Amino acid sequence: MLDTLKEKGFKFKIDSRTIEKGDIFLCLRGEKTNGHLFIEDALNRGASYVIVDEEYNKKQEERIIKVENVLKEMLESSAKILNKGAKIKIGITGSNGKTTTKECLYYLLSQYFTTFRNEMNMNTEIGIPLSILNSYNKEEISILEAGLRKKGDLEFLTQFYQFDVVIITNIGASHLEYLENIENVAQEKMKITNNMKKGLLIINGDFHLLKESAPKHLNILTFGTNNENDAILKDYEYNDNNTTTIYAKIFGQELMLTLSEYWSEGQILDLLACILFLIYLELPIDPYYIFKIKIPQDRFQIIRKGNSIIINDSYNASYESFINAFKSLDKLKISPKIMIMGEMKELGKDSQEYHRKVLQEAENIFDYIYFYDPNKEFSTFLKSDDKTVFFDNIEQIKEILLKHSEKGLIYIKGSHATGINQYIKESDLL
Known part of the structure; x- marks a missing residue:
């Protein structure tokens, strides 16, 4: 039903405050409120129609459309739209790097096909159908980034979306609060392939749990740093002209590419997965076109201020993304190195252990470490020392940036929920 309304040009909203005249309001029930x-x-704001799944007996009933379940209607209609229009449907998931992989793949495939991808952070059972309903326009290829928070999330999505190609970037500790262990993370991530009767699965082959849980009936390609992979990242280096040169081997063929700006190791692996797919499709690789790829904002984003370099990696954080970034930062011969960090969320009972491990690794890289700890939770078991200082007022980030502004490198990272990313944007510090 919603697919018919989309054909008539309507826009769909789930927040009544954003309704403009002619829009359609979808009444969803959330954890804290009910649409x-x-x-x-x-x-009153001018909605043409309101889609409900509860009884509504007040005035203006001609603008009320009742369905069995609003969310299910969104998912079924968006899947119908996608199945009708897209010739190749690609799903991307992973603990880290989903958005970078999606944006790189979108950029590369757009040379050859009309290509759609869901918007930046709209990767949930609500965001994905909403993005399709509002933005899909019969593109030949669709790329859907799918997030995972709790058990069953991807299994639920695959009831509606059937992929021809799936990319799993990696698995990590970022879901342990809800999934308990890495084995469960691997199994849950692999459920994105549930409805694939055939097709291509591209996985990070450095993670044996992904290789073990991969369905055997699918065509499987691997990427990573290990020599057993189909695409191997052999090395990378940072150049004096602020570019990154990568050395890789794909299907046995040596490949050297230069990227604009500095890329982290994790981002290079994300790109390698995309290049592997293009080579599999026998599409030409244009080094100059690849050179022009831009990393999504706030993800290892390079900002130069005078004699200092600020790397804004504040969009999100996990143990694995910290460690990958440390490997890259260690290659940069710049000093002093300063880190402003925030908490890693959703680690559950393992939170203390992973934060301790991150700080231990960080002390080998950085000259000074500033840990934003608003609830004074981590300073109780992770003590301050000559290198590590805890602070509880987010406004102090501005002072730290000013203090270390003359030279060196400042790296900023923390989970999105810490508010660091939002503060930096709103304060216009960078």
Whole structure:
């Protein structure tokens, strides 16, 4: 039903405050509120229709459309739209690097095909269908980034979306609060292939748990740093002209590429997965076109201020993404090195252990470490020393940046929920 409304040019909203005249308001129930409470607000703002799955017996009923379940209707309609229009449907998941992989693949495939991808952070069971309903326009290739928070998330999505190609970037500790152990993370990530009767699966072959859980009936390609992979990252180096040169081997053939700006090791591996797919499709690789790829904002984003370099990696954080970044930062012969870090979320009972491990690794790389700890939770078991200082007022980030502004490198990273990314944006510090 929603697919028919999309064909008529309507836009779909889930927040009544954003409704403009002619929009359609979808009443969803969330953890904290219920969209049905805002029907009047949406109608007063000019909504053409309001989609509900609860009874509504007030005025203006001609603008109310009742369905069995609003979310299910969104998913079914968006899947129908995608199945009808896209010739190749690609799904991307992983503990880290999903968005970078999606954006790189979108950029590379757009040379050859009309290509759609869901918007930056719209990777949930709500965000994906909403993105399709509002932005998909019969593109030949669709790329869907799919997030995972709790058990069953990807299994639920695959009831509606059937992929021809899946890329799993990696697995890591970022889901342990809900999934308990890495084995469960691997199994849950692999559920994105549930409805694939055939097709291509591209996985990070450095993770044996992914290789072990991969369905044997699919065509499987691997990428990573180990020599057993189909695409191997052999080395990379940072150049004096602020570029990155990577040395790789794909299907036995040596490959050297130069990237604009500095890329982290994790981002290079994300790109390698995309290049592997293009070579599999026998599409030409244009080194100059690859050179022009831009990393998504706030993900190892390079900002130069005078004699100093600031690397804004504040969009999100996990143990693995910290360690990958440390490997890259160690290659940069710049001093002093300063880190402003925040908490890694969703680690559950393993939180203390992983934060301790990150700081231990960080002390080998950085001259000074500033840990944003607003609840004074981590300073109780991770003590301050000559290198590590804890602070609880986010405004102090500005002072730290000013203090170390004359020379060196400042690296900023923390989980999105810490508010560091939002503070940096709103304060216009960079």
